[in-house]
Amino acid sequence: MENILHIIPEIFIFCSALILLILGLFIKNIKLINNLTILSLLIAVALVINQPYQSIYLNSYVIDEFSSLFKIMIFIGSIVTLVMFVSSREDLHINLYEFPILILLSTLGMMVMVSANDLLAMFIGLELQSLSLYVLAALNRNSLLSSEAGIKYFILGALSSGLLLFGISYIYGFSGNTNFNLIAVNYNSESLGLLIGIVFVLAGLAFKVSAVPFHMWTPDVYQGAPTPITAFFALAPKIAAMGLLVRFLFNSFGELYLDWQQIIFFISIASMMLAAFAAIAQTNIKRLMAYSSIGHIGYALIGVACVSSEGLRSLLIYLMIYLVMNISVFTVILSLKRNDAYFENISDLSGMYKNHPFTTILVALMMFSLAGIPPLAGFFGKFYIFVAALESNMVFLAVIGIIASVISAFYYLRIVKIMYFDEPKEEFDGVNVRSLQVLFYPSSFLVILFFIYPAPIIQLSEYAIKSFY
Amino acid sequence: MNELPILSILILLPIVGIFFMTLIRNNNDQSSNNLKHTALWISFLNFLISLYLLFSFNHQDADFQFEERYFWIEYGISYHLGVDGISILFIVLTTMLVPICILASYDSIKFSVKEYLIAFLALETFMIGVFCSLDLVLFYLFFEGGLIPMFLIIGIWGGERRVYSTFKFFLYTLAGSVFMLLAIIYIFITAGTTDVSYLLDYNFTRNEQIVLWLAFFASFMVKIPMWPFHTWLPDAHVEAPTAGSVILAGVLLKMAGYGFIRFSIGFFPEASELFAPLIFALSIVAIIVTSLIALVQEDMKKLIAYSSVAHMGFVTLGIFTFTVQGIEGSVIQMISHGIVSAALFLCVGVVYDRLHTREISRYGGLVSKMPMYAFTFMIFILASLGLPGTSGFVGEFLVLLSIFSINTYFAVFATTGVVLAATYSLWLYRRMIFGTLIKDDLSEMLDLTRREIIIFVPLITLTIFIGIYPKPVIDIIEPSAKKIVSQVNGKLN
Numbered sequence: 001m002e003n004i005l006h007i008i009p010e011i012f013i014f015c016s017a018l019i020l021l022i023l024g025l026f027i028k029n030i031k032l033i034n035n036l037t038i039l040s041l042l043i044a045v046a047l048v049i050n051q052p053y054q055s056i057y058l059n060s061y062v063i064d065e066f067s068s069l070f071k072i073m074i075f076i077g078s079i080v081t082l083v084m085f086v087s088s089r090e091d092l093h094i095n096l097y098e099f100p101i102l103i104l105l106s107t108l109g110m111m112v113m114v115s116a117n118d119l120l121a122m123f124i125g126l127e128l129q130s131l132s133l134y135v136l137a138a139l140n141r142n143s144l145l146s147s148e149a150g151i152k153y154f155i156l157g158a159l160s161s162g163l164l165l166f167g168i169s170y171i172y173g174f175s176g177n178t179n180f181n182l183i184a185v186n187y188n189s190e191s192l193g194l195l196i197g198i199v200f201v202l203a204g205l206a207f208k209v210s211a212v213p214f215h216m217w218t219p220d221v222y223q224g225a226p227t228p229i230t231a232f233f234a235l236a237p238k239i240a241a242m243g244l245l246v247r248f249l250f251n252s253f254g255e256l257y258l259d260w261q262q263i264i265f266f267i268s269i270a271s272m273m274l275a276a277f278a279a280i281a282q283t284n285i286k287r288l289m290a291y292s293s294i295g296h297i298g299y300a301l302i303g304v305a306c307v308s309s310e311g312l313r314s315l316l317i318y319l320m321i322y323l324v325m326n327i328s329v330f331t332v333i334l335s336l337k338r339n340d341a342y343f344e345n346i347s348d349l350s351g352m353y354k355n356h357p358f359t360t361i362l363v364a365l366m367m368f369s370l371a372g373i374p375p376l377a378g379f380f381g382k383f384y385i386f387v388a389a390l391e392s393n394m395v396f397l398a399v400i401g402i403i404a405s406v407i408s409a410f411y412y413l414r415i416v417k418i419m420y421f422d423e424p425k426e427e428f429d430g431v432n433v434r435s436l437q438v439l440f441y442p443s444s445f446l447v448i449l450f451f452i453y454p455a456p457i458i459q460l461s462e463y464a465i466k467s468f469y
Numbered sequence: 470m471n472e473l474p475i476l477s478i479l480i481l482l483p484i485v486g487i488f489f490m491t492l493i494r495n496n497n498d499q500s501s502n503n504l505k506h507t508a509l510w511i512s513f514l515n516f517l518i519s520l521y522l523l524f525s526f527n528h529q530d531a532d533f534q535f536e537e538r539y540f541w542i543e544y545g546i547s548y549h550l551g552v553d554g555i556s557i558l559f560i561v562l563t564t565m566l567v568p569i570c571i572l573a574s575y576d577s578i579k580f581s582v583k584e585y586l587i588a589f590l591a592l593e594t595f596m597i598g599v600f601c602s603l604d605l606v607l608f609y610l611f612f613e614g615g616l617i618p619m620f621l622i623i624g625i626w627g628g629e630r631r632v633y634s635t636f637k638f639f640l641y642t643l644a645g646s647v648f649m650l651l652a653i654i655y656i657f658i659t660a661g662t663t664d665v666s667y668l669l670d671y672n673f674t675r676n677e678q679i680v681l682w683l684a685f686f687a688s689f690m691v692k693i694p695m696w697p698f699h700t701w702l703p704d705a706h707v708e709a710p711t712a713g714s715v716i717l718a719g720v721l722l723k724m725a726g727y728g729f730i731r732f733s734i735g736f737f738p739e740a741s742e743l744f745a746p747l748i749f750a751l752s753i754v755a756i757i758v759t760s761l762i763a764l765v766q767e768d769m770k771k772l773i774a775y776s777s778v779a780h781m782g783f784v785t786l787g788i789f790t791f792t793v794q795g796i797e798g799s800v801i802q803m804i805s806h807g808i809v810s811a812a813l814f815l816c817v818g819v820v821y822d823r824l825h826t827r828e829i830s831r832y833g834g835l836v837s838k839m840p841m842y843a844f845t846f847m848i849f850i851l852a853s854l855g856l857p858g859t860s861g862f863v864g865e866f867l868v869l870l871s872i873f874s875i876n877t878y879f880a881v882f883a884t885t886g887v888v889l890a891a892t893y894s895l896w897l898y899r900r901m902i903f904g905t906l907i908k909d910d911l912s913e914m915l916d917l918t919r920r921e922i923i924i925f926v927p928l929i930t931l932t933i934f935i936g937i938y939p940k941p942v943i944d945i946i947e948p949s950a951k952k953i954v955s956q957v958n959g960k961l962n
Contacts, residue, residue, distance in 0.1 A: 353581075353584075357581075357583075357584065358491075361584070364621075365617075368617055373613060373614070373616065373617060373643070374609060374610040374611075374613045374614050375610045375611075375614045379610070379613075380542075383606070383650070383654070386650070386651060386654050387654050387657065387658065390651065390654050390655055390658055391658050398651055398654075399651070402647040402648070402650065402651060403647075405647065406640065406643055406644045406647055409639070409640065409643055410636075410640065413620070413636060413639060413640075416620075416621075416624075417624065417632055417636070420621065420624060420625050421624050421625060421631065421632050451610065453541070454541075454542050455540065455541065455542055455543060458542060458543055459543075
């Protein structure tokens with residue numbers, strides 16, 4: 001019984017999902033269900049913050065500073081998605097009470113992912129998360145694109161889960177353990193089977209974080225899924241999968257890093273470069289954000305490839321800043337609405353500053369921030385990534401990183417150009433509803449004013465990696 | 470007295486101004502006038518504060534003054550400000566040009582006045598920040614941050630090919646600067662800090678110096694700009710609105726010259742010595758080639774832009790002689806060019822506002838209709854070609870003197886640039902101002918308005934004052950220049 005108390009936040013989320021599911025059958029007020037879901041997530045934040053740090057269940061489940069920080073980031077991502085759902089549910093034809101509950105279940109899966117210290121716990125968390133996401137992607141049943149996104153994501157996701165499971169079986173077979181720490185004790189560094197296992201697990205996880213060459217699903221799913229769900233894809237699952245990736249690699253194969261470092265090295269470079277070039281030709285803003293997220297994951301992976309405390313620290317800083325920037329951008333995408341119809345083409349932004357001067361300057365600054373131009377927050381994310389890279393003597397990775405960032409500056413600037421330099425079109429509804437305003441303004445100001453005092457975020461991420469170094 | 474954080478006030482005041490201006494609605498002529506006045510007074514106030522800074526500055530002291538240091542990001546990267554005899558002049562130059570620019574934009578900016586003024590004030594913050602930051606990360610922050618408002622100023626209020634020009638400007642500068650970022654990070658890792666006053670005493674190994682110097686050079690050579698990476702400058706100048714050109718020529722180019730003096734030769738003296746011949750060669754090529762290109766220009770702004778590249782060639786020549794005279798000459802040349810080229814762009818703006826063309830052949834014989842304008846233009850043309858008695862002479866003379874003491878051939882080649890400068894400047898003047906007034910639409914031209922006279926008077930005064938009596942300026946620069954030279958020589962021996 002005492003053991004159960006250690007996972008109070010998970011149990012709480014699980015129970016609220018079940019209760020809300022039943023409640024939803026009787027109460028037709030979807031907004032109420034949604035608000036209750038947000039409330040339960042907020043309570044879960046408080047529960048996570050007050051949790052004692054320990055590892056439980058024969059060390060297969062770890063609650064430490066690292067997992068708590070990731071859980072809070074995931075909660076923020078989920079809450080943001082639910083708030084976006086409020087204003088857009090009717091026009092996007094996703095006015096279903098399953099939406100908040102699926103988000104909740106997916107969040108539960110991610111919580112298990114970032115705490116998992118065992119191959120099986122990791123797989124359970126990953127699958128719970130993925131199954132909810134497959135349904136979410138196809139939630140708009142009337143839309144061909146949404147159904148396509150769901151099917152595509154499901155088939156490729158199932159494939160990646162298969163790869164992952166295959167890798168897990170190899171690792172178990174050759175090390176005799178599923179626990180990360182025990183694998184670290186028992187592995188035989190000469191073992192080729194173990195190496196194959198690592199490669200397959202990494203392939204599966206690369207799919208989840210959408211790193212090149214396992215990124216194919218990302219643009220289609222981002223474009224097809226209803227916007228709040230796209231935002232969710234960008235915000236929560238990637239961050240969770242990144243946390244899982246770090247724990248898997250550092251806890252079980254920390255000593256063997258020479259073997260997997262080059263894999264991360266390669267997918268990081270490939271992600272940055274491919275995203276920088278592929279995004280230039282996009283016409284749909286959600287597709288563009290998909291490539292942008294692939295590129296950002298490439299940068300974040302530099303932090304993993306460094307295999308150092310600076311690397312992990314920079315990864316956390318990067319993910320936190322990435323989260324906030326994306327909240328702002330996706331809120332704006334959701335505000336491109338006119339006569340109850342949503343617009344997603346980049347050309348629809350044309351001359352937006354005439355009608356929405358204040359929103360546009362904030363969006364423009366978000367684009368500069370995504371491109372990593374100082375003094376905005378995105379710059380500090382990249383700065384720390386490069387500090388870590390140079391500290392681990394990865395000069396090549398850092399040089400590729402800066403080259404990619406200059407190339408990608410071009411497509412971010414293109415959006416600014418379209419918003420400012422092109423001929424104005426009709427007015428959009430804009431960020432006019434309360435639910436969008438509470439997301440847009442705080443996140444934008446956080447990004448813009450971050451430079452005034454960045455120290456807390458840096459100290460927080462140093463604190464969160466204590467369990468690794 | 471020193472407890473007042475005067476440099477922070479200089480940096481923050483425009484931000485405060487922006488905050489107030491966002492609160493003013495911009496929906497009619499009255500409110501847009503209010504906005505203009507607000508921006509003007511804020512920047513003028515900033516100018517007065519910088520004058521106070523100038524007069525309370527201790528001329529004998531070569532160290533950094535008015536220092537401020539606060540914990541910012543983490544140990545080693547702090548918010549550290551301070552000025553010495555070199556940077557203080559650039560700060561005053563910046564705060565002086567910004568109100569002039571705002572005044573010059575009163576009539577020429579027709580739409581989105583509020584955003585324009587906000588962008589300008591933001592730019593002022595970044596420019597002042599560049600010159601007073603004594604931390605490399607902080608410096609980079611301001612150095613790159615200035616790209617954002619400038620990108621918007623050229624892109625929104627520029628001419629027909631503004632999109633191409635502003636992208637070129639942004640991407641060129643960014644591509645150069647990211648290498649400097651990596652170098653800064655490397656310095657942070659090896660030296661453990663990015664504090665400039667600490668790093669000035671730090672000794673990098675020879676190989677480190679070479680790589681780091683090249684990284685800094687990549688950034689500054691694009692920004693200053695040196696041949697062959699100067700091509701963004703004419704494009705940006707031609708398409709930018711008048712005030713944008715003024716700031717671009719007046720201040721933004723000087724950031725790189727300042728960077729060369731402070732960082733390149735301050736941190737990496739061995740590498741600087743090694744690469745000095747490269748700099749000399751590039752500068753001399755720049756002086757001669759761009760002067761020849763300037764000769765054939767049909768567009769006034771392009772002509773002045775190319776002449777800027779040539780003038781900045783003198784600046785880099787002077788800096789890399791590692792002599793007190795050379796550095797003094799370079800700084801004075803930069804200050805003088807900041808005033809003179811700014812004024813020349815304003816002169817172009819005056820006729821452009823009336824006739825809406827920058828083609829030289831569309832003008833001619835303006836002297837009969839615009840005598841005051843002809844007089845003003847003449848002073849700046851003469852200053853630009855370095856006539857004794859104007860500020861342009863002092864800088865060029867000191868630079869040539871120092872380069873002569875290093876290498877006679879270089880001096881001879883550099884001097885041809887002065888002759889060429891006279892050719893294209895005077896020819897421009899002849900084609901525009903002299904001759905008979907034959908074109909019909911020119912007969913309607915009006916002479917300078919009262920606002921324009923207010924703009925030009927301080928610039929003329931300064932140009933002639935520095936030309937006739939440069940001692941006060943040299944007195945301010947000298948201790949710092951001596952200190953830099955002695956530091957460099959100390960490290961080299």
